[in-house]
Amino acid sequence: MATPPKNKLFFGSFVHSKTLAELEYLHSTAIAVDATGKIVAVEPGHATAAAAAEALLPKLGWAAGDVDTVATKSDSHFFFPGFIDTHLHASQYPNVGIFGNSTLLDWLNTYTFPLEASLADPAKARKVYTRVIRKTLAHGTTTAAYYATVDVSSTNLLADLCLAAGQRALVGRVCMDQLSPAYYRDESPAAALASTLASIAHIESIDPSASLVRPVLTPRFAPSCSAPLLKGLGALAADRPDLPIQTHISENKNEIALVKELFPPSSTGAPDDSYSSVYDAFGLLTERTILAHGVHLSEVEAELIAKRGAKVSHCPCSNSAITSGAARVRWLIEKGVTCGLGTDMSGGYSPSVLEAARHAALVSRHVAMGGDDKAKLTVEEVLYLATRGGADVVGLGGRVGAFEVGMEWDAQLVGLGTVDAEGGAVEEEDGNVDVFGWETWEERIAKWVYNGDDRNTRKVWVKGRLVHERKG
Ligand SMILES: O=c1[nH]c(=O)c2nc[nH]c2[nH]1
Numbered sequence: 001m002a003t004p005p006k007n008k009l010f011f012g013s014f015v016h017s018k019t020l021a022e023l024e025y026l027h028s029t030a031i032a033v034d035a036t037g038k039i040v041a042v043e044p045g046h047a048t049a050a051a052a053a054e055a056l057l058p059k060l061g062w063a064a065g066d067v068d069t070v071a072t073k074s075d076s077h078f079f080f081p082g083f084i085d086t087h088l089h090a091s092q093y094p095n096v097g098i099f100g101n102s103t104l105l106d107w108l109n110t111y112t113f114p115l116e117a118s119l120a121d122p123a124k125a126r127k128v129y130t131r132v133i134r135k136t137l138a139h140g141t142t143t144a145a146y147y148a149t150v151d152v153s154s155t156n157l158l159a160d161l162c163l164a165a166g167q168r169a170l171v172g173r174v175c176m177d178q179l180s181p182a183y184y185r186d187e188s189p190a191a192a193l194a195s196t197l198a199s200i201a202h203i204e205s206i207d208p209s210a211s212l213v214r215p216v217l218t219p220r221f222a223p224s225c226s227a228p229l230l231k232g233l234g235a236l237a238a239d240r241p242d243l244p245i246q247t248h249i250s251e252n253k254n255e256i257a258l259v260k261e262l263f264p265p266s267s268t269g270a271p272d273d274s275y276s277s278v279y280d281a282f283g284l285l286t287e288r289t290i291l292a293h294g295v296h297l298s299e300v301e302a303e304l305i306a307k308r309g310a311k312v313s314h315c316p317c318s319n320s321a322i323t324s325g326a327a328r329v330r331w332l333i334e335k336g337v338t339c340g341l342g343t344d345m346s347g348g349y350s351p352s353v354l355e356a357a358r359h360a361a362l363v364s365r366h367v368a369m370g371g372d373d374k375a376k377l378t379v380e381e382v383l384y385l386a387t388r389g390g391a392d393v394v395g396l397g398g399r400v401g402a403f404e405v406g407m408e409w410d411a412q413l414v415g416l417g418t419v420d421a422e423g424g425a426v427e428e429e430d431g432n433v434d435v436f437g438w439e440t441w442e443e444r445i446a447k448w449v450y451n452g453d454d455r456n457t458r459k460v461w462v463k464g465r466l467v468h469e470r471k472g
């Protein structure tokens, strides 16, 4: 029998984003999380976990026996908000790292459609989805905005598995009724809409209050959707203003040319032939829309996206791997566009949002080397995109992404390697980060961002529940 959830008291050092530019460091702090997973107190200034418990529990009306305490061990352990992966393809996980020298359109046909189609086999889908959830949790991803496949049953299975594993997720059945192989597409716009509704109904039946898992409308990208399908999805989005929408935009130059060819303004009624105007014309550019990539957006498009309140998922590992380009994140943010980070597996080669954060910092330096020195993103900024920014992108702002009273406890315990007086390793010996003891906290965080990996992710919680613990 499962043990009922208990109240929890976390004690030690907590690091989270206060603003885009600033991380807040809370040391000798206690955070109380109730049995529903909600943060009910954040109290700095206690010498020990025991002292914090003595001061805090009476105020909360909690008996000591009803509370589990988790305290950090040393100066190189800290709690950090769980990462939010605002764009990834669960179904493409077996292909991570396999992309050769392809670019988007040939990559889709060579590597991606055959794999996605093969997941109509329920046993294979279960194996892949179980693994991708375990792997992303192990990397500290507490929320994931997933693309599944065209197949309804395996999409529903992904939602079932996320709920069982305790990962917060947006799960989308992929809509695509044109320009893809006959073996892998919706039969018609009507069939695509019916399958989408079936998947939404299933996901809402397993988690009616969307406590963890919710459906997301998922037109793959404009080229693989006919105008009637985009129109139908726009009507559904208008009918269901609670549903998020996810799609791709402006990733690759050939893709953009294809969109111009497929959707001339005369066919959509849009004021121009831009990619953004196509989605806008069909009612799919909304404040609930997550747009992956946005590498080659024009000034006018960025302004339209900001005006509509649509969000951008920056996927730097993917943009480098399949040579799509370098998105101008600082420029988007200055235009007023809310941005987060996506791994975009398996266009992206890694399941790790920390890797996406580090790559975002590096890609921004390439943008800077192109002549815009202020394009460079700091460690603080990429961590904001990985947490608080990501929460805003997936519609969970104010609920997850930071440590504040009223938010839910989606968190990771990070442990960095420490070095003793003789130069030996004391803790996290197998990791890639060595802390000598003289680093400032800002420097420790920078070392984690540039050298850390899942070996440093010791424990992970979602909504107060422990969902991953690293062995060893
Ligand atoms: O990065 C991407 N991954 C995909 O699977 C895809 N499909 C359309 N456009 C895409 N871009």
Ligand SMILES: [Zn+2]
Residues within 6 Å of the ligand: 087, 088, 089, 248, 292, 344, 347
């Ligand atoms: Zn993608």
